[in-house]
Amino acid sequence: MSETAPTSAPVRRSCIPASFTRRGLLLGVRLSTVFTLGSLVDGVLFGALARQAGLGAFEAMLMSASVAAGTAQLVALELWTRPLPALAIVLTVLLVNLRHVVFGAALPRWFLRLPRRKIYGSAFFLYDESWMLAMNRFEAGERDAAVLVGSGAAMLVAWTAGTVVGHRLGSELPSLDALGFDFLVMAVLVAMLVGFWKGKGSLLPWSVAAGVAVVASWLLPGSWYILLGGIAGGVVGGLADAR
Amino acid sequence: MRVDLSTLLVILGMALATYATRAGGLWLMQRFEPSPLVASCLRHTPGAILVALVAPMVITGGLLGGVVAAVTVLVAARTGNVLLATGVGVAAVWLLRTLA
Numbered sequence: 001m002s003e004t005a006p007t008s009a010p011v012r013r014s015c016i017p018a019s020f021t022r023r024g025l026l027l028g029v030r031l032s033t034v035f036t037l038g039s040l041v042d043g044v045l046f047g048a049l050a051r052q053a054g055l056g057a058f059e060a061m062l063m064s065a066s067v068a069a070g071t072a073q074l075v076a077l078e079l080w081t082r083p084l085p086a087l088a089i090v091l092t093v094l095l096v097n098l099r100h101v102v103f104g105a106a107l108p109r110w111f112l113r114l115p116r117r118k119i120y121g122s123a124f125f126l127y128d129e130s131w132m133l134a135m136n137r138f139e140a141g142e143r144d145a146a147v148l149v150g151s152g153a154a155m156l157v158a159w160t161a162g163t164v165v166g167h168r169l170g171s172e173l174p175s176l177d178a179l180g181f182d183f184l185v186m187a188v189l190v191a192m193l194v195g196f197w198k199g200k201g202s203l204l205p206w207s208v209a210a211g212v213a214v215v216a217s218w219l220l221p222g223s224w225y226i227l228l229g230g231i232a233g234g235v236v237g238g239l240a241d242a243r
Numbered sequence: 244m245r246v247d248l249s250t251l252l253v254i255l256g257m258a259l260a261t262y263a264t265r266a267g268g269l270w271l272m273q274r275f276e277p278s279p280l281v282a283s284c285l286r287h288t289p290g291a292i293l294v295a296l297v298a299p300m301v302i303t304g305g306l307l308g309g310v311v312a313a314v315t316v317l318v319a320a321r322t323g324n325v326l327l328a329t330g331v332g333v334a335a336v337w338l339l340r341t342l343a
Contacts, residue, residue: 041326066258075296076257084249090256090266096283096292097264104268105282123266128311140295142250186308187315191318193297194319194328196290205287206294213295214302224293226309238284 018110020118020146028134028150035129039155042070043162045213051170053077064163068127068156071192072096076184081224086222095230103131106137114145125152167189204240209233312337 006130006169042063050060052058055077067073072093079089103126112119122145137147213229220228301308315332319325 012274016254020246045326045329054251056246058246059254062251063257064252066254067261069261071293072261073259078296084253086253086256090254091262092292093257094260094264097261098288100261100264101268101283102285104265104270105272107269107272107274112269116270119269119277120266123269124262126265126268127260130251142330177340183304183311183328184333186297186304187295187311187329188325188333189297189300189321190312190324191328193290194316195323195325196293197320198286198290202287202290205291209294210298215300217299221311223276225299226292229295229298230292234284234295237287237291238280238282241283241287243278 010239015149016110018057018113019144020114020149021144022146024142024146025150025153026102027137028130028152029154030130030146030149030150031133032046032130032151032154034046035115035133035151036154038129039070040149040158043159043164043174044163046070046073046159047163047166047168048170049074049166049188050079050163051167053080054082055080056166057164057167060167062158065156067093068124068159068161069093069097074185074189074192075226079226079229085223088227092223092226092230094233095227098234100126101127103128106135107131110143111145118145122149122152125149125156127152127155128156201237201241206234208236307336307339311337 016163046064047060050063050073051057055063063073063076075096076089076093079085079092080215104123111122114122125148130148133151134145141172209229209232211229212232214227301312304311311332315328315337318325319328320329322328
């Protein structure tokens with residue numbers, strides 16, 4: 001990719017070109033290789049867990065292909081009881097994914113110069129890794145917005161394919177409680193949690209979230225404790241940062 | 244192929260909610276900047292949700308749950324690898340149960 005060298009005259013922001021080309025798509029696919037492989041493996045794990053939670057193969061595949069958010073999908077599995085608490089699941093997914101709003105808002109402003117279809121089409125592929133990758137390139141001078149879609153699309157295909165494979169393999173694996181698999185979900189969530197740690201600033205909101213959640217889990221029915229703990233932690237975190 | 248209507252509707256709801264968060268930032272950016280306070284709250288919310296989900300699980304798991312959580316956190320913090328940390332955590336459960 002050729003980096004635009006600064007010219008002697010400063011380029012006005014309104015002159016920054018924005019493109020969306022096949023080259024960008026392929027570049028995105030290539031750059032995301034490690035993340036794509038990771039998505040494949042994570043997908044297999046999700047597929048097996050989805051099966052355990054009672055989802056059918058098509059349902060698991062559809063969820064992965066349309067939601068494309070691993071953490072939120074895992075959290076949703078935890079709430080997957082009959083009858084399905086639809087509102088709680090959808091609201092929880094919304095809250096877990098709120099960070100995407102900030103990702104979208106952090107994209108360079110020239111992104112908005114693309115045709116609407118491409119702006120909002122690209123949004124579908126806004127994952128943690130594809131966003132990080134694209135932002136990295138954009139800050140280095142890349143102006144081809146398709147890098148985001150390319151990297152995201154590769155990850156999506158891998159995630160969905162992995163889900164299908166994992167769901168299939170789930171039937172082959174015997175009940176593995178003796179091997180510690182009853183703690184599997186907890187371990188996965190705890191491991192993912194580490195990635196969300198933002199340093200000392202997370203200590204207070206997380207403590208509040210944990211405390212509120214534990215107490216709410218004793219007092220309230222169903223899974224409302226998750227939403228309450230999450231909102232409490234988020235608000236406290238934001239307020240503490242502002243002080 | 245097992246297809247259940249309530250499941251499909253919930254999945255659709257999840258997909259729409261998720262897309263709304265992805266498109267939302269772009270949509271909002273076309274209109275205004277999020278206040279630093281709101282952006283801050285948003286930043287902390289996903290981690291807080293996960294903590295809220297996990298905390299009661301760890302407590303319910305008792306001593307074993309606490310140990311598994313601690314081991315998983317250590318490995319994840321060191322390696323940044325979710326699968327590895329999960330594997331070690333699960334192995335720790337198996338090991339402790341075998342030794343007990």
